Amino acid sequence: MRFLSIFGEYIIFLSRVFSRPEKSRIYLKQIMREMESLGLNSVGIVIIVSIFIGAVITLQTRYNLDSSWIPLYLIGLTARDTILLEFSSTMVGLILAGKVGSQIASEIGHMRITEQIDALEMMGINSACYLIMPKMIATMIFNPFLTAISMIVGLFGGWIAAIVTGALSSSDYIYGIQYWFIPFYITYALIKTVFYAFIITSVSAFHGYTVKGGALEVGRSSTRGVVYSSILILMTDVILTQLMLAW
Amino acid sequence: MITVEHLNKSFSGETVLEDISVSFDKGKTNLIIGRSGSGKTVLMKCIVGLHEADSGSVSYDGRDFTHMNFMERKAIRREIGMLFQGSALFDSLTVEENVMFSLNMFTNKSLEEKRDRVNFCLKRVNLENINDLYPAELSGGMKKRVAIARAIVQNPKYLFCDEPNSGLDPKTALLIDDLISEITQEYDITTIVNTHDMNSVMEIGEKVVFIHNGHKSWEGTKEDILNSDDVNLNDFVFASNFAKKIKALTSSEG
Numbered sequence: 001m002r003f004l005s006i007f008g009e010y011i012i013f014l015s016r017v018f019s020r021p022e023k024s025r026i027y028l029k030q031i032m033r034e035m036e037s038l039g040l041n042s043v044g045i046v047i048i049v050s051i052f053i054g055a056v057i058t059l060q061t062r063y064n065l066d067s068s069w070i071p072l073y074l075i076g077l078t079a080r081d082t083i084l085l086e087f088s089s090t091m092v093g094l095i096l097a098g099k100v101g102s103q104i105a106s107e108i109g110h111m112r113i114t115e116q117i118d119a120l121e122m123m124g125i126n127s128a129c130y131l132i133m134p135k136m137i138a139t140m141i142f143n144p145f146l147t148a149i150s151m152i153v154g155l156f157g158g159w160i161a162a163i164v165t166g167a168l169s170s171s172d173y174i175y176g177i178q179y180w181f182i183p184f185y186i187t188y189a190l191i192k193t194v195f196y197a198f199i200i201t202s203v204s205a206f207h208g209y210t211v212k213g214g215a216l217e218v219g220r221s222s223t224r225g226v227v228y229s230s231i232l233i234l235m236t237d238v239i240l241t242q243l244m245l246a247w
Numbered sequence: 248m249i250t251v252e253h254l255n256k257s258f259s260g261e262t263v264l265e266d267i268s269v270s271f272d273k274g275k276t277n278l279i280i281g282r283s284g285s286g287k288t289v290l291m292k293c294i295v296g297l298h299e300a301d302s303g304s305v306s307y308d309g310r311d312f313t314h315m316n317f318m319e320r321k322a323i324r325r326e327i328g329m330l331f332q333g334s335a336l337f338d339s340l341t342v343e344e345n346v347m348f349s350l351n352m353f354t355n356k357s358l359e360e361k362r363d364r365v366n367f368c369l370k371r372v373n374l375e376n377i378n379d380l381y382p383a384e385l386s387g388g389m390k391k392r393v394a395i396a397r398a399i400v401q402n403p404k405y406l407f408c409d410e411p412n413s414g415l416d417p418k419t420a421l422l423i424d425d426l427i428s429e430i431t432q433e434y435d436i437t438t439i440v441n442t443h444d445m446n447s448v449m450e451i452g453e454k455v456v457f458i459h460n461g462h463k464s465w466e467g468t469k470e471d472i473l474n475s476d477d478v479n480l481n482d483f484v485f486a487s488n489f490a491k492k493i494k495a496l497t498s499s500e501g
Contacts, residue, residue, distance in 0.1 A: 022352050022353070023351075023352055023353075026351060026352065110338075114333055114335060114338075115331045115332070115333055115335040116335050116336075116337055116338070118297055118331065118335065119329070119331060119335040119336075119337075121297065121324070122295060122297070122324055122327060122329040122407075123324065123325070123348065123349045123352065124321040124322065124323075124324040124325040124349075124353070125321075125349075125352060126321070
């Protein structure tokens with residue numbers, strides 16, 4: 001029953017988020033601001049995580065396929081498919097759920113407990129729409145770029161690891177990442193990213209927006225936002241994989 | 248004029264307000280007073296629609312606010328200015344952006360016109376040359392004054408002030424009280440102030456409503472308070488030793 005009640009609140013919350021904005025020009029400005037705050041400021045962490053994970057995937061694949069029967073270029077192919085299909089979308093989604101999700105939940109939660117959201121409402125502004133819709137649109141536009149960056153940097157990290165450790169030659173790796181390339185994998189990853197962006201912003205914002213109490217509750221709502229976003233991302237991953245790759 | 252009729256409100260089965268009926272006059276500073284936890288903030292939030300009343304009605308100059316839809320309420324709220332207990336200034340915006348916020352949202356004025364209006368309102372609350380500061384850089388009294396400037400920037404018909412003096416020293420509190428009273432008369436608006444500060448009551452209370460344990464216990468002017476025979480009101484008003492001594496002194500003189 002409690003789950004249904006929370007789900008109902010979430011749907012009502014979304015209907016308020018997607019109502020008609022008071023002044024489109026101001027919302028556009030907000031979207032640009034959020035792109036910088038939530039998107040551009042996440043490029044650093046995405047690059048760092050992607051380069052190391054790309055390197056680890058390449059090395060792990062190399063050590064686990066240690067057989068003279070397996071051509072070395074397959075290590076590059078495996079690393080590429082792992083990065084394109086899962087890592088750059090889902091892993092980056094989970095990392096952003098932690099970074100962006102907690103930022104959104106704590107920001108909105110702080111505004112709630114300091115009555116800033118009430119102040120917006122008292123001015124006749126739809127606070128849910130004003131505060132959350134720009135964040136949602138900004139992340140849904142920007143996260144595919146982050147995923148694309150992650151793909152490129154992840155593959156680069158694998159190449160660096162291959163050369164530095166001597167696990168395989170540069171030419172084998174580059175041949176492997178070009179071999180039997182299916183462009184749809186990129187489309188698939190970018191589509192997933194848009195869904196993840198929606199989940200991260202809406203779930204975290206919902207937890208921040210409905211917080212009651214003080215600083216302790218804001219912290220708890222932020223944690224809940226990250227946990228629920230992460231679980232939903234993984235559930236969505238299963239569903240989208242079945243829908244988009246199995247057929 | 249704001250009219251409240253038979254308003255009831257409870258949270259999780261616990262009654263917070265019971266059968267409150269009261270009217271707040273136009274052009275006057277109306278005060279809701281009572282002890283902490285008596286229900287005065289809930290009453291104010293029910294009047295402005297931040298809390299939904301369980302039953303009863305609230306009307307603004309005859310317009311039934313209780314049964315309005317979301318869009319109609321939004322329209323009424325544009326006629327309301329509100330000063331929150333903690334000022335509720337937007338942290339990420341400068342003083343100028345805070346005061347200009349509703350002008351940006353609801354008017355098509357040029358930037359120069361909006362700046363003129365913002366500067367006029369800030370000057371009205373005795374603040375100048377702080378346009379580029381952020382709320383974190385202001386003192387408590389300055390924050391309250393910026394919040395008042397933000398509340399009056401759109402020429403509201405109704406002004407609500409929730410504990411405007413909380414956390415302020417007596418002199419700054421007096422300044423805020425005077426400002427609220429002056430603005431009420433100057434713009435001929437309906438002002439409702441929520442307070443438990445007896446200095447404010449005696450300073451600006453043209454009409455006073457006393458709430459006790461969720462009930463309207465007493466209603467009158469500040470002059471009537473000292474002669475009231477309401478036990479709860481007397482208990483509240485003369486709670487401090489200082490007030491008791493004054494009462495004893497005035498009684499002996501009388």
